[in-house]
Amino acid sequence: MKLPVYIGMLDEAEATLAASLRVVAEGHVDEPDVHLILQTLAKKCDVHREALKPVIERYGEDVEGEEEHRLTANGVTEIRSGPLALLLDLQDLYVLVHHIDVTWMLVGQAAQGDRDEELQRIVKQCEGDTELQIRWLKTRMKQAAPQALLVAE
């Protein structure tokens, strides 16, 4: 039964994403929408972790084999500078969110296979948020890209 390993990784990935969103938010205070909305999105990660808690408790903290598995790199720990900074920072977040998005999907499938109703409910509640995070990042990057790539110096 390796599902608990995956759930542990998911929890960690959400923690990493939340921290990364906050780093990028704090680093781009001069872009008020980025600054505020990334904080809102980070709160969603907190909610996801909260939602996962009962399942993690159910399976126990010490899940064998977890240490060897890492979903993603360390996340964003500092922001870049220069004309491409915003675009690249958002793109980093985009990669992180995509990892999480597909992980939720896989966990969801396992939850169905296991007929774990609690977990199915949690997946249903959270996966929409991940999709929203993706959509917002795309919207904002689309807006920023032409200016950053063509004109900014």
Next chain:
Amino acid sequence: MTDRITEIWGERTPYGSGQDWPERVDQFLAEGLTGDDVDQWVQSACVLCSNGCGCDIAVKDGRMVGIRGRVQDRVNRGRLGPKGLYGSWQGETHKDRLTRPLIRVDGQLVETDWDTAMGRIVDRSKDLLASKGPLSHGFYTSGQLFLEEYYALGILGKAGIGTPHMDGNTRLCTATAAAALKESFGADGQPGSYTDIDHCSAMFLYGHNMAETQTVLWSRVLDRLDGPNPPRLVCVDPRDTEVARRAEVHLPVHPGTNLALMNGLIRELFTNGWIDEDYIERHTANVEQLRSVVDPWTPERVAETCGVDAADVRRAAEIFGTSDRVLSTVLQGFYQSAHATASACQVNNLHLLRGMLGSPGRGVLQMNGQPTAQNNRECGADGDLPAFRNWENEEHVRELAGIWNVDPGIIPHWAPPTHALQIFRYAEQGSIGLLWISATNPAVSMPQLSRIRDILRKDSLFLVVQDIYLSETAQCADVVLPCAAWGEKTGTFTNVDRTVHLSEKAVDPPGEAKSDLDVFLDYARRMEFKDKDGRPLLDWSGPEDGFEAWKECSRGRPCDYTGLSYAKLKGGSGIQWPCTDAHPDGIERLYTDGEFPTTPQYCESYGHDLLTGATTGETVYKATVQPGKAWFKALDYSPPHEEPDADYPLRYTTGRTVYHFHTRTKTGRSRRLNDAAPEPWIEMSVQDAASAGCKEGDIVRVTSRRGRLEVPVRVGDIRPGTVFAPFHYGYWDTPDGGTSEGGSPASPTRAANELTITEWDPVSKQPVFKNAAVRVERLRAGDGPSKAPDTAASRPATGGQP
């Protein structure tokens, strides 16, 4: 006619439900003149608010000398308000008018001729296009030009240059109205009509101080209130406005908490079964999501969050839920506050839940602030594509390219349109090198002014300003173009309820001033913008050509103008769009059959997530839309981002007074209007004034994280905990004209926007002017009471002075 400074709304002409609003003609002529002295009356409509009152301009010896309401006009039936009467032509005949172009030479603005001024612009423009491309150009326009001018600007920006960086100050006033209409109904377009006031049995005003912002519309309401079977009135506003005083229920919510209230009202409708199941089933989508979002918002929870009585929330909901014909109007109290689009959508939702749309007295008026804001939205000078086309719809872009005979690739549709604050951000970062500002004054009207001033004065920015006076913004420009004002040029414009008016030229502009249209056409000519066949992109000879071109562009779209013409608009009343061959008199109300423009091929927008502004996108939209049905869009409440704390314990909100418009460019130059409200003030409640240790008229310092004001205090009937400042005041009429330090006011402590925050609604991108945290300290005694008007919402506290 009575003195309309004191008698703002004039004499009452009461009428009952379903009757025609009686006529009453208001007229004001220059001193010593009578009607017999007038050589000619020239047809127009007033441009000092969004109401669009039809009027005639009196001309004598080639000069404007008076104004009279048009009795045959559906909007005002002869009436005019204080600004129209005292500030229209009077605000334009001041000696300060710009009469020659100015260019900056060795740091100073000096007079020059048009060739030199336009030459400078064109040189810089061509340089930048060659070195950096179209994204180096930004255009920031107004809500006060004419339709033809916006359309010309839209074409030259989108098909001449090809920049997505176009917006107007409509972003500050009406963007949320447009956004909410698109989210709920699929496209912009005002559902209701002013005549709904004649029929309604209940009226809700959400953040809309109609008594001061649209005085003639409020006269219509007053006449209903004083007539038989008056409508029941509900007011949502933190101030004790005239609207609040006449309301049966006044909900003085804390600024920033509108959405909590709206969610609570909707919940009451569900709980009490005051909904039209059949209409919901046949004409809407997503009701279950709405139901679950509002579910936690009991009246008690609303009361706690918004600072109002739970019983009042219930009463308001009961009035909405049980009245037979409900009309809602919405304005800046919602649009410029937190969760703007979501709150405005909830107003639409209330009406959808009850099927209260599209019949007499049952309607929504998502208001505009400015007279021609609607045309900016329609014509694509604000970033949207003309005639409510969808930038994400390839077919719409192709259609537009066909109309203009240009390659679709030049029309910026590969990214969302750039909104005003983002345009300024690009200018701040230096990637926009040319910013062209027409008929607006961001140096006073934008949030966080110290930052805006720095941007406008940046060396890397070539700033072009066209205006009628040397505004605070024009003072920062590299080139200033003197323009013709209302009455000095011909064009059309459209008011809040889709009424199109023709405004004809009555007199010549002063000196060498030119119409804004002529300036845009001249620029297009000099830039040699061409269509695919090498013909000039903009070959109009004047405004009527522009109107005819616009008609073609609007054909088959929700704002269809094809049944209108200058000839048809002459003589009678304004006419509402859509106006087509099939409906030659226009259509009074939209959505009479419950069919909404949400079909993917037709809609103006695929919609957004209300929390973040993420776009839905074509694929998801097509997969989820139920074509022809309206959307219930909903969002849970979360507290605003800047809330009062120990350092800044009070909530700060800004707004208008009845005697001024915008940054007082015109109204501040009208003697009567200026005397009525000559200088800035702030309003505080009796309690807050007492705890700050200050009395009426004391000079106080109001500080936010971004700046400070030093102005007299008016102790008034505002809700405790909230401070209000009128946003009209800037620096042009201070002793140094606001230019003592290289274009920056020596003491920038008068403009309300020194304090406001740079933040915007995620969907409409409208700045959040009405929610900031401040503290107030007493500086010194003033010389007597403040000069705030003793009328309307700013009048002294009724409970007596502390």
